[in-house]
Amino acid sequence: MKKALFASILAAALPALADGNAQQPSLPNTTIVELKLGFYQPRVKDSPGVTGDPYVQTFGNSAMLLGEVEVDRALYHGYGFLGLGVSVGYAEKYAKALLADGTPSGEATGLIVLPIRVMAVYRYDVLAHVFHIPLVPYAELGGIAYPWWTNKGGMTETVNGEKGSGIRWGWGFTAGLALEMDFLNPSYAREAREDSGIYHFYLFGEFNDDFASNFGGVGINLGAAYFTFGLAFEF
Amino acid sequence: MRPLLAALLLLPALGEAQTLAVTINGAITSGTSTVPVLAFNAGSCGSTLGGSWTGTSLTTACTSLQIWVTASSCGTAPSTTNVPADVIIYTAQAGDLANGLATDTFTFLANILPGFSASGSACGSTVDFTNTVCAAVTLNTATNGCTGTNVQAPTVSLRYDNVPPLPPTVTLVPLDSQLSVRLSPSDATDTITSFQAQYAVEPTDGGTPNYIGVGGTIPVNNAAVTISGLINGTNYLVQGFSVDEASNVSVASTPVVGSPVLTLGFYANYLNDGGQPGGCGESVGGGPSALAFAALLVLGVARRRG
Numbered sequence: 300m301k302k303a304l305f306a307s308i309l310a311a312a313l314p315a316l317a318d319g320n321a322q323q324p325s326l327p328n329t330t331i332v333e334l335k336l337g338f339y340q341p342r343v344k345d346s347p348g349v350t351g352d353p354y355v356q357t358f359g360n361s362a363m364l365l366g367e368v369e370v371d372r373a374l375y376h377g378y379g380f381l382g383l384g385v386s387v388g389y390a391e392k393y394a395k396a397l398l399a400d401g402t403p404s405g406e407a408t409g410l411i412v413l414p415i416r417v418m419a420v421y422r423y424d425v426l427a428h429v430f431h432i433p434l435v436p437y438a439e440l441g442g443i444a445y446p447w448w449t450n451k452g453g454m455t456e457t458v459n460g461e462k463g464s465g466i467r468w469g470w471g472f473t474a475g476l477a478l479e480m481d482f483l484n485p486s487y488a489r490e491a492r493e494d495s496g497i498y499h500f501y502l503f504g505e506f507n508d509d510f511a512s513n514f515g516g517v518g519i520n521l522g523a524a525y526f527t528f529g530l531a532f533e534f
Numbered sequence: 535m536r537p538l539l540a541a542l543l544l545l546p547a548l549g550e551a552q553t554l555a556v557t558i559n560g561a562i563t564s565g566t567s568t569v570p571v572l573a574f575n576a577g578s579c580g581s582t583l584g585g586s587w588t589g590t591s592l593t594t595a596c597t598s599l600q601i602w603v604t605a606s607s608c609g610t611a612p613s614t615t616n617v618p619a620d621v622i623i624y625t626a627q628a629g630d631l632a633n634g635l636a637t638d639t640f641t642f643l644a645n646i647l648p649g650f651s652a653s654g655s656a657c658g659s660t661v662d663f664t665n666t667v668c669a670a671v672t673l674n675t676a677t678n679g680c681t682g683t684n685v686q687a688p689t690v691s692l693r694y695d696n697v698p699p700l701p702p703t704v705t706l707v708p709l710d711s712q713l714s715v716r717l718s719p720s721d722a723t724d725t726i727t728s729f730q731a732q733y734a735v736e737p738t739d740g741g742t743p744n745y746i747g748v749g750g751t752i753p754v755n756n757a758a759v760t761i762s763g764l765i766n767g768t769n770y771l772v773q774g775f776s777v778d779e780a781s782n783v784s785v786a787s788t789p790v791v792g793s794p795v796l797t798l799g800f801y802a803n804y805l806n807d808g809g810q811p812g813g814c815g816e817s818v819g820g821g822p823s824a825l826a827f828a829a830l831l832v833l834g835v836a837r838r839r840g
Contacts (some may be wrong), residue, residue: 327714337708343809346804346809346810347809348808348809348810349804349807349808349809350807350808351807351808352715352807353800353803353804353806353809354800355809356803356807357799357803358801359811373756394800395805396797396798396799396800397797398796398797399796399798400800404709404710404797404840405707405708405709405714406664406707406709406710406712406714406794406819407795408797408799408800408801410800410801416558432579449799449801450799451797451799451800451801451802452709452710452712452797452799455799456800456801456802458799458801458802458805458807461801461805461811463799463800463801463804485728499719518809518810518811519804519809
């Protein structure tokens with residue numbers, strides 16, 4: 300099945316390559332807005348000095364639902380889309396705080412993170428624009444900041460004077476594949492372009508790995524490897 | 535020709551509906567009731583209650599407009615046979631209505647309600663009854679004399695309630711240095727409008743607890759209050775009071791004993807597992823600071839791109 304799919308893609312691409320017209324047309328510097336969801340479970344157990352897994356101990360082996368909005372702006376749009384992206388996300392997880400014997404208490408505790416990324420973005424949209432294969436592989440690399448805080452009983456949790464909040468810095472990368480939806484209804488896609496300036500719609504899935512541990516410094520490690528899925532609009 | 539002209543002249547009057555409405559100051563509609571209720575207790579016995587009425591198209595009235603209080607049902611006019619007797623609290627003469635009187639105010643003493651004589655009591659007694667304020671007027675018709683439409687106002691209830699409600703049920707949830715107090719009504723016969731709560735350290739020597747009020751007036755629809763600043767492991771007594779719609783306060787509920795307990799949130803678990811605080815940007819003030827940072831970062835990037 301995979302071989303057949305590869306063969307068909309190759310068959311579609313080869314004629315274009317063979318006739319020497321595989322030039323990416325001049326494209327405007329577009330903006331892409333992405334809305335995505337994923338399940339994020341921080342590597343708290345990898346924090347320096349930690350022997351157990353406080354995340355699992357508190358919340359169980361259940362990831363946080365992460366919602367993100369990302370805006371990518373092309374700085375160059377020729378042989379692919381090269382630009383800068385900014386994303387802001389939000390994830391929270393709540394569970395009952397534990398009593399000293401490990402049983403659940405009557406009050407809730409929570410972990411809230413607000414991942415912020417500033418990334419260099421490259422999207423290989425040549426396949427879609429030149430060879431009419433509606434797939435856009437892409438990659439992102441950049442810096443991240445993870446503002447975070449913990450709650451207990453409705454207030455920021457403080458233990459022995461140490462407030463459970465802060466910002467973790469680091470870096471991260473993303474590798475993804477977007478499916479350009481224009482082929483489903485080309486006439487509708489053309490109308491959307493003319494009427495509202497939306498060049499393309501995408502469905503996408505991506506793998507992210509964030510290293511939010513102050514580059515290996517002391518303190519909580521909020522990095523994670525996780526998948527996100529979503530919808531994108533290219534203006 | 536003349537009958538036709540007369541009919542044309544009558545048309546506007548016939549086209550307008552006659553209405554009558556009575557308002558008693560302070561009466562409110564609450565819960566599932568559709569009738570406004572003014573509830574009061576013995577504290578209002580010497581008070582004057584007030585109200586007003588408004589009507590439309592009552593100029594053809596052929597009886598006086600009467601407002602009365604009854605322990606029975608309203609009917610079209612105050613009854614002469616009801617026991618206890620209906621109490622008329624306001625009268626507007628038909629002539630005044632014919633001259634255009636369409637609204638007025640009135641007052642009456644709280645202690646004249648027929649319910650007092652029905653229960654053989656007086657204002658100040660520990661009784662609970664509800665009487666009804668009625669209002670009606672009969673309109674004239676050209677052919678049948680004073681047998682036309684009887685216009686009645688929607689009723690208003692007056693409840694004299696000098697019976698304290700039962701105290702609430704108090705449940706405690708121990709939290710870290712706090713107790714969460716939940717109060718629920720235990721009196722199905724009364725309309726509870728709010729609660730009050732008190733707490734005290736449980737005396738270890740059998741002495742009298744020194745109660746402190748907490749939470750002020752606690753609304754019935756969100757009947758919870760958290761007592762903060764307590765010491766984990768110390769026994770505290772918590773008692774509640776119910777307040778009904780006539781502002782009667784119940785006796786205190788049986789004190790419930792609760793003891794705050796240390797709980798471990800995520801951050802405590804992290805530190806207890808060997809995690810370290812600190813690092814660049816840590817402990818900068820919690821959620822609001824983090825949100826402010828995020829906003830600044832996004833704003834900065836947006837400006838650069840703009």
